[in-house]
Amino acid sequence: MPVGFERPKDARKTLGRLLSYLKNRWLLLVLVFILMLISAFSGLAGNYFLKPLINDYILPGNFSGLLNALMGLGGIYLLGVIASYLQSRIMVQVAQKTTNLMRRDLFVKMQSLPLKYFDTHTHGDLMSRFTNDLDNVQMAMEQSLVQLASSALTFVGAVIMMLVLSPLLFLVTFLVLALMFFLSGKLAGKSSKYFKAQQQNLGDVNGYVEEMVDGLKVIKVFNHEENAISEFKKRNEAYRQAASEANFYAGVVMPVMSNLNNIAYAATALFGGILTVFSSFDIGSLAAFLQYSRMVGFPVIQITNQFNTLLAAMAGAERVFNVMDQSAEVDNGDVTLVGVNKSADGSLNVNTNGERPCHWAWKVPEADGSVQYVELKGDVRFHEVNFGYEPGKTVLRQLSLYAKPGQKIALVGSTGAGKTTITNLLNRFYDVEEGSITYDGIDIKRICKNDLRQSLGMVLQDTHLFSGTILDNIRYGRLDATDEECVRAAKQVNAHSFIKRLPQGYHTQITADGTNLSQGQRQLLAITRAAIADPPVMILDEATSSIDTRTERLIEKGMDALMENRTVFVIAHRLSTVRNARAILVLENGEIIERGDHTDLLEQKGRYYQLYTGQYELS
Numbered sequence: 140m141p142v143g144f145e146r147p148k149d150a151r152k153t154l155g156r157l158l159s160y161l162k163n164r165w166l167l168l169v170l171v172f173i174l175m176l177i178s179a180f181s182g183l184a185g186n187y188f189l190k191p192l193i194n195d196y197i198l199p200g201n202f203s204g205l206l207n208a209l210m211g212l213g214g215i216y217l218l219g220v221i222a223s224y225l226q227s228r229i230m231v232q233v234a235q236k237t238t239n240l241m242r243r244d245l246f247v248k249m250q251s252l253p254l255k256y257f258d259t260h261t262h263g264d265l266m267s268r269f270t271n272d273l274d275n276v277q278m279a280m281e282q283s284l285v286q287l288a289s290s291a292l293t294f295v296g297a298v299i300m301m302l303v304l305s306p307l308l309f310l311v312t313f314l315v316l317a318l319m320f321f322l323s324g325k326l327a328g329k330s331s332k333y334f335k336a337q338q339q340n341l342g343d344v345n346g347y348v349e350e351m352v353d354g355l356k357v358i359k360v361f362n363h364e365e366n367a368i369s370e371f372k373k374r375n376e377a378y379r380q381a382a383s384e385a386n387f388y389a390g391v392v393m394p395v396m397s398n399l400n401n402i403a404y405a406a407t408a409l410f411g412g413i414l415t416v417f418s419s420f421d422i423g424s425l426a427a428f429l430q431y432s433r434m435v436g437f438p439v440i441q442i443t444n445q446f447n448t449l450l451a452a453m454a455g456a457e458r459v460f461n462v463m464d465q466s467a468e469v470d471n472g473d474v475t476l477v478g479v480n481k482s483a484d485g486s487l488n489v490n491t492n493g494e495r496p497c498h499w500a501w502k503v504p505e506a507d508g509s510v511q512y513v514e515l516k517g518d519v520r521f522h523e524v525n526f527g528y529e530p531g532k533t534v535l536r537q538l539s540l541y542a543k544p545g546q547k548i549a550l551v552g553s554t555g556a557g558k559t560t561i562t563n564l565l566n567r568f569y570d571v572e573e574g575s576i577t578y579d580g581i582d583i584k585r586i587c588k589n590d591l592r593q594s595l596g597m598v599l600q601d602t603h604l605f606s607g608t609i610l611d612n613i614r615y616g617r618l619d620a621t622d623e624e625c626v627r628a629a630k631q632v633n634a635h636s637f638i639k640r641l642p643q644g645y646h647t648q649i650t651a652d653g654t655n656l657s658q659g660q661r662q663l664l665a666i667t668r669a670a671i672a673d674p675p676v677m678i679l680d681e682a683t684s685s686i687d688t689r690t691e692r693l694i695e696k697g698m699d700a701l702m703e704n705r706t707v708f709v710i711a712h713r714l715s716t717v718r719n720a721r722a723i724l725v726l727e728n729g730e731i732i733e734r735g736d737h738t739d740l741l742e743q744k745g746r747y748y749q750l751y752t753g754q755y756e757l758s
Contacts, residue, residue, distance in 0.1 A: 153457045157276070160237045167229055171285065174226035179292040181219025183300060186430040188212050190304075194423035226285060234280035238273050245269065245459055251467040254568040255528075263346030268462055271341055272455030279452030283445040290438035290445075297435040304428045305420060311410050312432050315403035319396055319439045333385035334451045338458060340378035347374050385451075400436030407432040468588065469570075474581055475502045476590035479512060487512045495619070499594065499675070501581055513579050515594060516544040517675040517706035519565065524574035526564060534560050535729040537574075542722075544675075547707040549717035551750065552726035558710045560729075562678045565708070566592055596674035600681035602661040609638055610645040612664055616672035628670040634663040676706045714751050723747065 161168060188208070196205035245268060257265075301309045351358065351367050358367050408429055414420040478496025479487040489512075490496040499515040520541040527533040535557045542548045550558040563569050564576060567588050576583045583591060596616075604612050613625040620628075626645065629635040637660055641647040649655065656664070669677065711717050718737040725733035725740070725747050733745050740747035 150453060150457075153453055153460060156460055157452075157456050160240060161233065164233050164236070167233055171226045171229050171233075172288070174222040174229075175285065175289045175292060177222040178219045178226065179289060179296055181215050181222065182293060182434065183296045183431075185212055185215050185219070186434060187300060187427055188215070189430060190421075190423035190427045192423070193426055194421055198422070227281075230285050231281050234277050237280060238277040241276065241459060242269060242273055245273075245462060248463045248465070248467070252462075252465055253468040254563075256465060261343075261346030261350065263344075263349035264342035265462070266349070267338070267342040267345045268455075268459050271345075272338060272458050275338075275448075275452045275455040276459070279449050283448045283452065286441055286445045287449070290441040294435055294438035294442075297431045297438070301428060301431045301435065304424050304431070305411075305414070308407060308411055308414060308420075308428060311406050312403050312435065315399055315406065316435065316439065319399050319403075319436065322395060322399070333381050333388070334454045336381040337378070337385045338451070338454045340374070340381045342458070344371075344374050344378050347371060396436070396439060400433070400439075403436055404429065404432055470588045472585050472587035472590070473504050474586045474590070476500075476515065476587075476593055477502045477512070479514075481514070487514060501579060501586070503581060503585075513581065515675055516579055517594075518542070518544050518577075518579050519676065519706055519708075520577045521561070521564075522575045522577065524564065524571050524576065526560065526569070526571050526573075528560075528569070533729060535564075538729065538731060539574075540724060540731065540734075542706045542708065544706055545704050546721040547702060547709060547719070549709045549711060549720035549723040550726060551711060551714065551717065551723060551747065556726035557729040558726055559680060562597070562680060562708060562710070565676075565678070566595060566597070594674055595676050595678060596669040596672045597678045598662075598665050598669045598680065602658075602665045604649050604656075604661055604664060606649065608643075608646050608648055609641065609664065612649060613645075613667050613671055616668040616670070620671050625667075625671055629667045631670055632663065632666045634660075634667045637663065674705070676708075677702060678708045678710075680710045714747075725750075 188211075192205065192208055192212070195201065196208055249265070298309075301312065347370070351371070358364060411420070411425045411428060415422060415425050476499055478490035479498050479500040480490050480496070481487055481498045487498070487500050501513040501515060503511045503513055505511055518541075521538055524535050524538045525533060526535045538557070538561075540548070540561075550561060552558055560569075564571055565583070567583060570584065578586060578591070578594075605615065610622060610625055613628060614620050616628075617624075622645070626635065629638055629645075638645055638647075647655075709717055709720060717723055721736065722734060723737060723740055724731050725745075727746065733740055733743065733747055735743065741751065
């Protein structure tokens with residue numbers, strides 16, 4: 140058994156949830172069932188028609204009657220063909236719409252999952268839920284469910300007709316059928332172990348491939364191609380073993396069942412011939428019975444064969460539902476962000492004219508049912524915050540800091556000191572364990588996450604651009620922004636000049652996360668995207684790390700304009716970018732060891748002085 144295999148925890152529950160997606164299409168399913176009955180009936184009736192064909196027309200030599208009978212038989216089979224065609228067309232539509240709905244629900248669920256979930260799961264493995272797993276579910280609905288139901292109807296009908304024709308001869312067929320059912324159960328049990336492992340290992344392979352493709356430059360820089368190949372071979376081999384076992388048991392079903400069916404046919408023909416010679420069993424009944432004996436074996440083969448496809452679909456569906464069952468990001472906030480008009484006396488009134496407001500306020504429900512409006516100024520304070528991503532591993536220790544409205548606060552320190560963690564907590568990607576964070580005097584746990592994040596602008600070191608035009612990516616910061624506003628924001632941070640030099644200017648298509656742009660250009664677009672959002676609080680996490688010194692000088696004035704009248708948190712390794720910060724906080728091991736402005740910290744001749752003069756390097 141492959142390493143990492145887990146049996147389905149609740150196959151019945153998974154099947155029930157799959158069927159629940161079909162509940163709104165029960166009329167179509169009823170129609171499909173009726174068409175299956177017609178299709179099964181045509182096959183059964185056609186076989187029974189052999190009895191009168193032989194006894195009443197062929198043996199007596201009534202060829203004119205035989206022609207009419209054959210035309211009637213053709214009509215029966217034509218009816219079955221039409222019914223099969225219609226049921227297939229309907230089930231394709233049902234399957235496509237159902238998996239489309241599941242894929243939508245899965246995507247919607249992923250949007251609600253906390254950031255921690257994505258930090259602990261590979262992207263390739265998550266992608267396999269949308270592709271391989273749901274493709275298996277779709278295939279099962281399109282083919283396997285219909286074929287299973289149709290095979291079951293055909294099997295039951297064939298058994299009934301065999302009992303009608305000759306109960307004694309049916310006993311011979313029954314013995315082989317019992318063996319076929321026993322073996323099919325064993326083979327299905329074996330294959331069920333490995334289809335789940337196959338899907339898990341495939342997700343692992345996909346995740347590794349995606350990671351290696353994203354990091355291909357790093358692999359080549361450090362000459363780790365052989366290591367990457369070796370690691371891929373291990374994962375690929377694990378997938379091969381699981382897939383080989385699963386497909387072996389799936390592939391062995393058809394020849395085993397077919398040969399057993401041939402044995403049943405031969406035994407039935409032998410004993411049927413004896414009955415025909417030594418009793419009153421007629422030739423027409425024997426011919427019809429032999430057809431039913433052949434027919435009764437194929438449903439067993441189909442059921443066993445399609446059962447493997449269903450197992451793969453069940454394994455895929457379980458993986459999809461496992462993601463859907465993850466706990467969504469908790470948001471118990473009751474404070475929302477509203478647009479307001481500010482009067483000359485400082486009073487706030489909710490903006491109702493439909494235009495974009497110039498001022499924002501927090502709508503704070505009070506215990507007595509009243510509502511208080513607190514102007515959004517950007518006053519951010521950390522109060523003795525303790526936090527760790529994992530139990531027992533503290534990242535921030537009794538951290539306290541404040542940023543008054545309009546202040547620029549710089550966070551510097553070694554890698555792992557907790558700088559980015561501060562911004563993660565401020566965005567509520569994670570919640571503090573001890574202590575509190577207040578925003579304009581309101582505990583951020585009371586603020587709805589969407590409203591909180593709407594008030595924050597963020598430029599990350601790792602820039603991510605989306606497929607579309609330059610204009611689309613700028614507008615991502617505020618979807619209702621006009622083209623003129625996007626151009627104005629680009630000019631503000633001095634991105635306009637390089638955009639105009641592109642082949643189609645603002646309508647240039649961005650490909651593969653902006654690979655047709657330089658790293659500095661991508662960073663400028665990210666800054667422009669934050670500028671168009673026009674938030675009161677800005678977080679710049681190494682925002683100029685990928686911009687050369689000349690470009691940095693070009694955007695310095697634009698950045699100053701962007702940060703004007705805003706509370707700004709700047710994380711920087713390049714200390715020249717934080718010299719004009721109102722306060723510089725030096726972090727080490729999750730604690731603030733120094734604070735002050737550039738001049739004060741140089742005079743203290745502590746860690747910041749060592750960093751600035753190169754006596755101590757950020758690492």
